Amino acid sequence: MSQDLTGTAIASNAVATTRQICCELRIAWGRTHDTWPTDWATQATNETARLRDVSWDRRFNLATDLSLGQAPVAQMRLTLDNRDQRFSPFNSAGPLYSSLSADATTAGGSTVRYSKMWQTPVRLRMGFVDSIAGAQYLTMFTGLIDQPGETYGLGGDTVTLNVLDRGAALLDDKSSTRIDQNILPHEYLAKLLITYAGINTSGMDYGLAPIPFAWLDDEALWKEIQDVAGADSGYAFFDELGAFVFKAATWWATAPHSTASQATFTTARFQNLAPETKHADIATGAIIEYQPRSHGGEQIIWRASSTIVLPPGTTTIQAKFSYPVTLILDPLQPMDWLPISGGGIDVSGQIELTFENKQAQRCDLRFVNNSNVTAYVPNMRLRGLVLVGGPQEQITIDVDTPLVPTKQHRVYNNPYMQTWQQANIAAELAAHRMRYPRLTYRITGPALPWLQLGDMVTIDAAAPVTADRTAIVTGLAFSWQPDQPWLMTVDAVDYAGLFEHAGNYHIVGTDNYGAKVAFV
Amino acid sequence: MTNYTTVAPWRTGDVVSATKLTQMTDNLAYVTGLYNQRHYVYDSGADIINGWNGSTPILRRPTQPWVKGKFHDAWICHNGDRLVVYAEITDNGNPIGLSYDKDGDTNPQHFPLVNGLNTLQLNTTGFYQYQPVRIRIETVYQTGYDDSLWVRYIYQTNSNTPSWPTLPAFTNGTASSAADLNALVAATDKARQCFEQPISSGYYFCDAPWVEQGFMGYVRRSHQFFNLDIVASGENTGYVFLNLNGQNAWGYTFPPGNAGFDGMVAVDLTSLGSVPAVGNWYLVQTGYNPQEGHEQACVFVWSMAEQPGKTYANFDTMTRWEHGDLVDGDILGVMVDNLATLNTNRHWINTACRTGYYRVNSPTDEPQYGRYSAYRVHRWLAYEAFVDDDGKRASPQILWASGNRGLQSYSLPAADQPSFFDLESTPVKPGMYMRITGCKFAIQVPQVLGGVYA
Numbered sequence: 001m002s003q004d005l006t007g008t009a010i011a012s013n014a015v016a017t018t019r020q021i022c023c024e025l026r027i028a029w030g031r032t033h034d035t036w037p038t039d040w041a042t043q044a045t046n047e048t049a050r051l052r053d054v055s056w057d058r059r060f061n062l063a064t065d066l067s068l069g070q071a072p073v074a075q076m077r078l079t080l081d082n083r084d085q086r087f088s089p090f091n092s093a094g095p096l097y098s099s100l101s102a103d104a105t106t107a108g109g110s111t112v113r114y115s116k117m118w119q120t121p122v123r124l125r126m127g128f129v130d131s132i133a134g135a136q137y138l139t140m141f142t143g144l145i146d147q148p149g150e151t152y153g154l155g156g157d158t159v160t161l162n163v164l165d166r167g168a169a170l171l172d173d174k175s176s177t178r179i180d181q182n183i184l185p186h187e188y189l190a191k192l193l194i195t196y197a198g199i200n201t202s203g204m205d206y207g208l209a210p211i212p213f214a215w216l217d218d219e220a221l222w223k224e225i226q227d228v229a230g231a232d233s234g235y236a237f238f239d240e241l242g243a244f245v246f247k248a249a250t251w252w253a254t255a256p257h258s259t260a261s262q263a264t265f266t267t268a269r270f271q272n273l274a275p276e277t278k279h280a281d282i283a284t285g286a287i288i289e290y291q292p293r294s295h296g297g298e299q300i301i302w303r304a305s306s307t308i309v310l311p312p313g314t315t316t317i318q319a320k321f322s323y324p325v326t327l328i329l330d331p332l333q334p335m336d337w338l339p340i341s342g343g344g345i346d347v348s349g350q351i352e353l354t355f356e357n358k359q360a361q362r363c364d365l366r367f368v369n370n371s372n373v374t375a376y377v378p379n380m381r382l383r384g385l386v387l388v389g390g391p392q393e394q395i396t397i398d399v400d401t402p403l404v405p406t407k408q409h410r411v412y413n414n415p416y417m418q419t420w421q422q423a424n425i426a427a428e429l430a431a432h433r434m435r436y437p438r439l440t441y442r443i444t445g446p447a448l449p450w451l452q453l454g455d456m457v458t459i460d461a462a463a464p465v466t467a468d469r470t471a472i473v474t475g476l477a478f479s480w481q482p483d484q485p486w487l488m489t490v491d492a493v494d495y496a497g498l499f500e501h502a503g504n505y506h507i508v509g510t511d512n513y514g515a516k517v518a519f520v
Numbered sequence: 521m522t523n524y525t526t527v528a529p530w531r532t533g534d535v536v537s538a539t540k541l542t543q544m545t546d547n548l549a550y551v552t553g554l555y556n557q558r559h560y561v562y563d564s565g566a567d568i569i570n571g572w573n574g575s576t577p578i579l580r581r582p583t584q585p586w587v588k589g590k591f592h593d594a595w596i597c598h599n600g601d602r603l604v605v606y607a608e609i610t611d612n613g614n615p616i617g618l619s620y621d622k623d624g625d626t627n628p629q630h631f632p633l634v635n636g637l638n639t640l641q642l643n644t645t646g647f648y649q650y651q652p653v654r655i656r657i658e659t660v661y662q663t664g665y666d667d668s669l670w671v672r673y674i675y676q677t678n679s680n681t682p683s684w685p686t687l688p689a690f691t692n693g694t695a696s697s698a699a700d701l702n703a704l705v706a707a708t709d710k711a712r713q714c715f716e717q718p719i720s721s722g723y724y725f726c727d728a729p730w731v732e733q734g735f736m737g738y739v740r741r742s743h744q745f746f747n748l749d750i751v752a753s754g755e756n757t758g759y760v761f762l763n764l765n766g767q768n769a770w771g772y773t774f775p776p777g778n779a780g781f782d783g784m785v786a787v788d789l790t791s792l793g794s795v796p797a798v799g800n801w802y803l804v805q806t807g808y809n810p811q812e813g814h815e816q817a818c819v820f821v822w823s824m825a826e827q828p829g830k831t832y833a834n835f836d837t838m839t840r841w842e843h844g845d846l847v848d849g850d851i852l853g854v855m856v857d858n859l860a861t862l863n864t865n866r867h868w869i870n871t872a873c874r875t876g877y878y879r880v881n882s883p884t885d886e887p888q889y890g891r892y893s894a895y896r897v898h899r900w901l902a903y904e905a906f907v908d909d910d911g912k913r914a915s916p917q918i919l920w921a922s923g924n925r926g927l928q929s930y931s932l933p934a935a936d937q938p939s940f941f942d943l944e945s946t947p948v949k950p951g952m953y954m955r956i957t958g959c960k961f962a963i964q965v966p967q968v969l970g971g972v973y974a
Contacts, residue, residue: 208537297942297968421539424542428843508534508701514846516847
């Protein structure tokens with residue numbers, strides 16, 4: 001994706017003999033993820049002068065098959081000068097006091113002062129001072145404070161802020177939904193993000209295979225988002241600007257920034273270069289499990305565990321279904337429910353029942369007892385049209401010419417992997433991606449701030465193993481202290497062998513029929 | 521069994537995915553198979569009133585299948601917005617009406633019927649796809665008039681039969697386009713919508729003494745062959761026959777010694793003197809002509825249905841795609857050719873399933889209900905247990921055979937309302953023969969859909 005450098009001299013200043021670093025740290029005190037700033041210049045405070053140390057990193061999980069879809073939340077660590085206790089939430093004389101903490105009153109009348117720094121938006125921009133244009137920035141990190149820490153004493157009064165990217169807001173967000181059918185991954189991701197996190201999305205890749213049935217039942221959103229992307233053999237993450245990114249399985253095979261080098265590392269451009277061959281990750285094939293689902297007809301979806309007691313007035317209970325449900329059928333009397341008095345008299349004429357908060361695996365039953373006596377509903381049940389899971393299926397793909405004794409990689413437990421198509425794409429990718437001993441690189445040196453995950457870089461060093469190689473960036477780590485060099489560590493995976501027919505895939509609308517080959 | 525999956529739309533700039541092309545090929549193969557499925561004969565006729573149980577008429581099937589009556593009950597799994605009924609009505613001043621009734625619906629739709637072909641526009645609001653619906657055709661006045669009704673067939677079709685996209689040529693050397701590939705996807709899906717219909721079971725005869733009863737039904741000409749799977753034994757010189765489109769297509773005279781017939785009769789419809797035109801419904805008659813003094817016969821009609829020949833010669837073999845395959849326009853062109861063949865034969869026919877009642881004056885009062893036979897295709901069986909005149913509910917069963925005449929049984933729940941049963945939970949695999957007994961109807965559906973509630 002390589003950040004846009006149009007109109008800047010960042011690329012040349014980044015490799016200049018003398019680099020003058022510029023930095024801007026803004027924190028939107030008093031705001032949260034739910035009140036995300038739309039204008040950082042006016043809605044956030046410039047705290048750059050207080051910055052003592054900063055480092056951040058973002059990366060994909062490099063284990064085994066490059067763990068399709070697994071992109072841990074990126075982190076940034078800030079150390080700020082706090083000698084005047086500006087960032088101390090309990091410093092009532094501090095200028096940020098009302099933004100850093102607040103009062104609450106307990107039921108018993110006690111006052112509790114609490115820190116409210118959690119999920120405060122943070123943005124870091126860095127760049128270089130150009131001799132003509134002045135300071136030119138790129139956004140390096142946008143996220144939310146996860147964990148603040150204060151230190152006082154001989155070491156100096158500082159506050160450290162551990163900041164996570166915007167995925168942090170979704171880590172523990174448990175949501176439930178109805179069932180979406182035959183929905184494309186990017187459509188479902190967009191729906192989850194706007195509905196449950198208020199995050200708009202645009203520019204996402206299209207997925208290759210629709211998900212037949214998708215729903216949530218108290219699931220953590222970020223985990224689900226990773227699984228949705230993984231089911232399409234793609235990746236989902238938040239980028240440096242705080243924008244949500246979904247990249248499909250074709251990403252590194254065809255995207256311009258993944259097929260054309262975005263930076264070249266020569267001996268003059270790095271401090272250390274450490275190639276490593278990961279023999280442990282080599283495999284002769286892949287086993288991908290998937291769980292087909294289909295409509296399962298009418299079933300009893302819920303039975304009350306005990307007699308429902310309905311005093312006069314409104315009573316609401318939650319029904320958790322035995323199956324995912326596409327339609328709750330109207331309960332029939334007396335088979336499904338029969339309100340009676342304690343003496344067994346039918347009082348159904350006095351009881352209203354409505355369904356509220358209907359989700360795939362739960363709903364609220366709201367009873368209104370319009371009489372002045374308590375009613376009872378024994379052995380109540382609900383019927384509905386349900387989804388059922390078929391037997392677990394799997395696809396096994398072995399490479400034609402294995403390089404080691406049989407060793408198959410297995411992917412399982414992704415609830416969104418429901419079809420042969422999804423599994424076949426994952427199996428083809430994983431099997432071929434893991435058939436060769438994987439060559440990876442760790443490069444340390446001066447920061448090239450435009451690099452992003454998925455970018456192709458060229459490594460052209462003197463040693464034979466590192467001469468004229470191309471690789472895909474899978475991890476980026478930066479660190480800086482004022483008046484110190486701005487350093488970077490790049491993790492990259494060698495491009496050779498990632499795709500069997502790299503450079504020869506047929507692009508719709510670009511290539512002719514009869515030319516080039518099909519992707520997985 | 522369903523093997524159709526939704527294909528993500530193609531866009532300019534997409535990388536051609538072998539998995540996705542294979543998915544498209546598999547979808548087309550599945551739809552081609554649906555086109556090539558059996559078509560069972562509709563159980564034509566009408567029922568007569570044979571007494572009253574209070575104010576409820578006791579319905580009986582007349583001894584002779586050609587006799588007219590006052591009632592015709594059938595069920596359909598809703599899929600379409602038009603009902604087509606061919607009714608033979610004697611104009612005796614007693615009008616005939618049809619009700620389209622979700623079970624328990626307090627306000628079913630009513631339509632008057634005329635003699636001949638009736639095309640009824642349904643109000644589909646409130647129906648979900650494949651919902652079982654009862655169709656009752658009856659005289660408005662049930663007493664005081666002669667029996668005047670005989671129904672040839674009932675089926676549902678759709679006024680909005682999906683339009684067919686223009687299919688591309690896929691000429692090698694020309695630029696690929698998303699529109700080309702999407703046209704394949706769209707055409708396949710439109711063909712699926714037409715051919716993936718509920719499958720109403722056929723009618724089978726049991727081993728009751730079978731005297732001058734026979735069967736009359738209608739089937740829509742779709743394929744080349746009509747297959748009759750029959751086991752018959754009878755008395756000397758008795759004669760079992762199959763007439764198609766008013767012509768004798770097969771016959772068997774019992775030789776001395778009660779030698780029977782056991783086998784599949786395959787009639788090439790194109791060999792008949794008067795070949796029924798594709799798309800036309802034609803009469804199917806089977807029966808036993810006894811000789812005087814030799815009236816008894818035992819006949820099993822296991823199944824009778826139209827089906828294609830074994831070679832499916834109209835369809836070309838399609839290649840599945842693998843990673844690294846050349847994106848060859850000629851291979852894509854095979855899909856175009858096969859889709860064109862499907863389009864030529866495309867129709868939307870969702871045939872109803874007639875409810876059977878006891879046959880009047882049968883020596884054993886042999887029940888006709890639940891005499892359904894079919895080969896399994898879909899996963900779900902829509903049915904409801906039959907209730908006799910005394911209110912006694914039958915015990916529905918599936919009798920299934922695994923390649924020979926021996927039958928084994930599997931009990932279905934005695935559902936007191938239209939229900940769907942998962943055939944995957946039975947030993948009956950797709951392609952296997954089964955009889956369904958004790959039901960008001962037996963219709964296979966590919967999915968059970970209720971829609972996602974709002």
